[in-house]
Amino acid sequence: MYAQMIKSEGTKREDMSPQELAFQARIDRGEKIEPKEWMPEGYRKTLIRQIGQHAHSEIVGQLPEGNWITRAPTLERKAILLAKVQDEAGHGLYLYSAAETLGVSRDELFEKLHSGAMKYSSIFNYPTLTWADMGAVGWLVDGAAIMNQVPLQRTSYGPYSRAMIRICKEESFHQRQGYSIMMTMAKGTPAQKDMAQDALNRFWYPALMMFGPSDKDSVHSEQSMAWKIKMNTNDELRQKFVNETVPQAEYLGLSVPDETLAWNEEKQGYDFAEPDWSEFFEVIKGNGPCNRERLEARVTAWDEGAWFREGLSAHAEKAAAARMAAE
Amino acid sequence: MTGIAELEAPLADPHLSDEALRPAFFEWLCRMGDSTLILGHRTSEWCGHGPALEEDIALANTALDLIGHTQFWLGLAAEVEGKGRSADQLAYLRDAWHFRNLLLVELPKGDMGQTLVREFLFDAWHHLQLDWLAANSSSPRVREIAAKALKEVSYHLERVCDLVIRLGDGTEESHRRLQDALDRLWPYTGEMFTGDAVDATVAGAGIAPDPASLRPAWDALVDEVLEAATLTRPQTRPDAQKGGRQGRHTEHLGFILAEMQFLQRAYPGATW
Numbered sequence: 308m309y310a311q312m313i314k315s316e317g318t319k320r321e322d323m324s325p326q327e328l329a330f331q332a333r334i335d336r337g338e339k340i341e342p343k344e345w346m347p348e349g350y351r352k353t354l355i356r357q358i359g360q361h362a363h364s365e366i367v368g369q370l371p372e373g374n375w376i377t378r379a380p381t382l383e384r385k386a387i388l389l390a391k392v393q394d395e396a397g398h399g400l401y402l403y404s405a406a407e408t409l410g411v412s413r414d415e416l417f418e419k420l421h422s423g424a425m426k427y428s429s430i431f432n433y434p435t436l437t438w439a440d441m442g443a444v445g446w447l448v449d450g451a452a453i454m455n456q457v458p459l460q461r462t463s464y465g466p467y468s469r470a471m472i473r474i475c476k477e478e479s480f481h482q483r484q485g486y487s488i489m490m491t492m493a494k495g496t497p498a499q500k501d502m503a504q505d506a507l508n509r510f511w512y513p514a515l516m517m518f519g520p521s522d523k524d525s526v527h528s529e530q531s532m533a534w535k536i537k538m539n540t541n542d543e544l545r546q547k548f549v550n551e552t553v554p555q556a557e558y559l560g561l562s563v564p565d566e567t568l569a570w571n572e573e574k575q576g577y578d579f580a581e582p583d584w585s586e587f588f589e590v591i592k593g594n595g596p597c598n599r600e601r602l603e604a605r606v607t608a609w610d611e612g613a614w615f616r617e618g619l620s621a622h623a624e625k626a627a628a629a630r631m632a633a634e
Numbered sequence: 635m636t637g638i639a640e641l642e643a644p645l646a647d648p649h650l651s652d653e654a655l656r657p658a659f660f661e662w663l664c665r666m667g668d669s670t671l672i673l674g675h676r677t678s679e680w681c682g683h684g685p686a687l688e689e690d691i692a693l694a695n696t697a698l699d700l701i702g703h704t705q706f707w708l709g710l711a712a713e714v715e716g717k718g719r720s721a722d723q724l725a726y727l728r729d730a731w732h733f734r735n736l737l738l739v740e741l742p743k744g745d746m747g748q749t750l751v752r753e754f755l756f757d758a759w760h761h762l763q764l765d766w767l768a769a770n771s772s773s774p775r776v777r778e779i780a781a782k783a784l785k786e787v788s789y790h791l792e793r794v795c796d797l798v799i800r801l802g803d804g805t806e807e808s809h810r811r812l813q814d815a816l817d818r819l820w821p822y823t824g825e826m827f828t829g830d831a832v833d834a835t836v837a838g839a840g841i842a843p844d845p846a847s848l849r850p851a852w853d854a855l856v857d858e859v860l861e862a863a864t865l866t867r868p869q870t871r872p873d874a875q876k877g878g879r880q881g882r883h884t885e886h887l888g889f890i891l892a893e894m895q896f897l898q899r900a901y902p903g904a905t906w
């Protein structure tokens with residue numbers, strides 16, 4: 308999940324104006340809200356935060372995988388990884404465009420990312436240390452993203468929902484390529500299998516954290532769920548992810564780094580250990596292993612690209628002036 | 635997903651069984667494939683670090699296309715060589731002096747100005763080369779690869795000419811950066827048109843054009859774009875730096891290979 312701990316601002320049902328009640332009724336009926344239609348300010352702001360954080364995650368998410376493109380072990384793996392990272396940039400583009408329909412520009416959102424006022428998913432603050440991490444990221448990180456994004460295709464805000472539909476089409480390819488890397492390594496030499504196990508050990512808990520804190524600590528969920536900006540609780544999605552992922556790990560012959568992991572017949576799901584939430588909050592605060600590098604990389608790209616963007620705008624102005632003069 | 639290399643069943647090609655031609659044909663195919671591989675590598679270094687989201691996407695896409703072309707050229711090179719090597723083995727297990735890419739493509743990516751001007755100078759040649767190959771090559775296999783690559787390279791060339799014109803005629807700074815890049819890269823452009831015995835052999839077999847024959851069309855295109863971009867064609871010798879196509883490289887290539895080949899070298903014989 309690329310949106311964590313989104314602050315939601317709503318009005319309690321008993322305090323709603325008739326306009327707000329009518330709006331909520333539309334959402335309850337499953338209608339889509341479109342950009343030009345009236346919406347409560349809180350709905351708009353919450354959506355901007357969530358779509359913005361999601362967009363930033365796609366963009367920052369290029370970095371840990373981009374880290375291995377030049378070292379990909381075969382031409383085919385290189386091409387596939389390039390295609391995947393290119394997709395992620397495209398996802399960023401769709402999402403910034405969806406956010407723009409709510410009245411916030413891409414540049415404004417970048418500004419907030421660069422100043423630290425807006426966050427991106429905690430997962431991208433972890434380093435990718437071996438080639439097996441390209442497998443683990445695709446399998447677990449894109450896998451967790453899919454858990455969240457598939458239901459969001461039905462979200463109440465039209466442009467967000469449509470962006471999710473386009474994105475989900477590509478995400479399953481991302482997860483499959485990751486799993487294919489894991490499979491090749493798990494079936495490979497002993498060193499490759501060790502590398503795959505090590506990647507799973509390092510990414511398992513950070514992947515569980517992607518769904519955000521437990522429901523009992525998640526203060527903003529209720530309003531976002533009423534608005535259908537959030538479709539499932541954090542714990543529901545995390546459980547679903549564990550249920551689907553554990554058999555995949557078994558199929559690979561790798562072990563999930565959780566000694567308490569056990570099938571619970573009654574709930575028809577696995578019991579599993581919670582991640583270390585103090586680590587999660589530290590990463591969110593900026594103290595993860597790669598927070599500084601990730602943000603610096605984005606800020607540097609932006610600052611060093613200023614002359615490029617200014618050059619293009621200056622040319623566009625000259626061209627427009629020349630057209631005016633010709634008329 | 636775009637550009638992952640795949641072709642239909644191989645076409646019959648008499649050149650593949652021509653023993654006398656084989657060494658030169660192999661050499662020439664490596665020149666094609668190594669240039670696209672190394673430029674693809676340099677271009678991919680931008681992933682996630684571009685000056686705008688649209689550039690991140692376009693650069694990743696260009697790199698992806700170039701890696702796709704590499705799979706075709708080195709795949710055919712491996713077949714022509716006939717020693718049981720694969721495209722991956724050629725890419726990952728040769729040392730620098732066996733690489734046959736143009737020096738131009740191995741230079742560091744520099745700023746966006748250098749990256750774009752390099753791509754422009756290369757694409758202007760690459761497009762002419764592929765255009766000739768797709769239409770005229772006596773090798774059906776070469777024609778097939780060139781025709782596929784030509785579609786993508788036409789798009790690269792169109793995009794990069796447009797950017798060079800806009801940035802050359804943009805701000806004072808963007809103009810200066812592009813002119814600096816042009817001055818720096820110019821001495822490496824002549825290598826694209828300097829033939830040797832390998833070129834003479836493949837040209838004699840009708841597989842590829844004489845490199846020098848592409849020069850007038852390249853000059854015309856470059857002059858046209860530079861003029862629109864308000865940039866000045868350098869007066870320095872265009873062929874001062876060359877030798878990559880014969881395996882004499884700059885210091886940069888060794889570092890590219892150290893990075894690119896790391897896994898294949900560290901875990902010999904593993905499947906990925």
Ligand SMILES: [Fe+2]
Binds near residue numbers: 365395478
């Ligand atoms: Fe994505």
Ligand SMILES: [Fe+2]
Binds near residue numbers: 449452477478481
């Ligand atoms: Fe993805």
